[in-house]
Amino acid sequence: MRRTLMSVHRWTGLILGLFLAVEGLLGAWLVIAEPLDEWLHPEILQSQPQAGSEPVGLAAAYDAVSEAHPDRPIWLLMQPDEPTGVYKAVLEGHHGPRVYVDAYTGAVLGERAAFSTLETPIRVIHTGEFGGAWLETGMGILAIAMLGLAITGIVVWWPGWKWLRTGLGLSTASLADLSRDGHRWAGLIGLPFLAIIAASGIYLIFHHAVQDTVHAVTGEETHFPPPIELAEEAGPMPPDHVRAMVASAREAVPEARITLLGFPTEAGRAVQARMRYPGEWHPIGNSRILLHPDSGALLAAYDFQEAGPGDYAMDHLYPLHIGTYGGTAARTAHFVAGLLPTLFLLTGTYIWWRRRKLRRKRARPRGGGARAGSR
Incomplete structure (x- = not known):
């Protein structure tokens, strides 16, 4: 059994190792992309807090963007999550232009x-979004492979309690020893983070299948958003309507902070708000509110803290995937974990190549005796 698992571990790593290494590097980049972007472009991505002043609010930011781009509908508007942050608007759709508004002056x-x-x-490549459903499924298969490598790696390494001290050794006597022990130690240290990232990645790709399975086990019947059809046309709205939406969202989940407003790009769709509780792991919060696009009235609400155990657990998987559950320490650990598949690919390939070379060397006749006897 152990030899079979070793073969599975080895060949999965050799066949899929390059793809896993690329995915890991892309994920590591995403951990640092936003703060790095803010550092490189402070003129558009940072606000200067004014003494005694408060942020202008989502309605004022919506108004500023609408005035600057009257013919381009706002698709998404995000609240800054730091005092030096800016309001971020996305125009027209998911990959539309980004517009940035100063949090204290309201200037674009x-x-x-x-x-x-x-x-x-990088996110589009990392998630497989650019290739459609088939490539996203491929990314899910890579996540399954990563989880399998983590599990089989620990199983084939386990030396037993008697030889545990030997199994935890670290030798630098040769490149072969360093590769073998470095591969092992990187796997042992990175195992919790790699397993978390892989398991949560499986959920993110196969979201509906996992959700249906969990609901079948727990008996929960949460399906959000519910189907809602409205007659009013979608499009730019007066700031007063946006203020009404903000007020409705706050009334629905009074202890949470509104982080995002998503506006429909077609008629008959509701406006969606996201809400975040203090200390919640998710960067924009898991609570979701549906609002009437004309009146701003509440249509439906999903309160994260009132969810059943299955939904509550699944709501934590995205933060676990991106490392927002433990501040800077967790983000740093996830950044390092993203580099590990490259290390595994290099050391694992070297270990495999060297063992194969040694087997061939042992299989060769010694001393040229075979040639001498054939003359």
């Missing part, structure tokens, strides 16, 4: 195309 600071940011193009 600038605009960028989606793929000129440090995060969007």
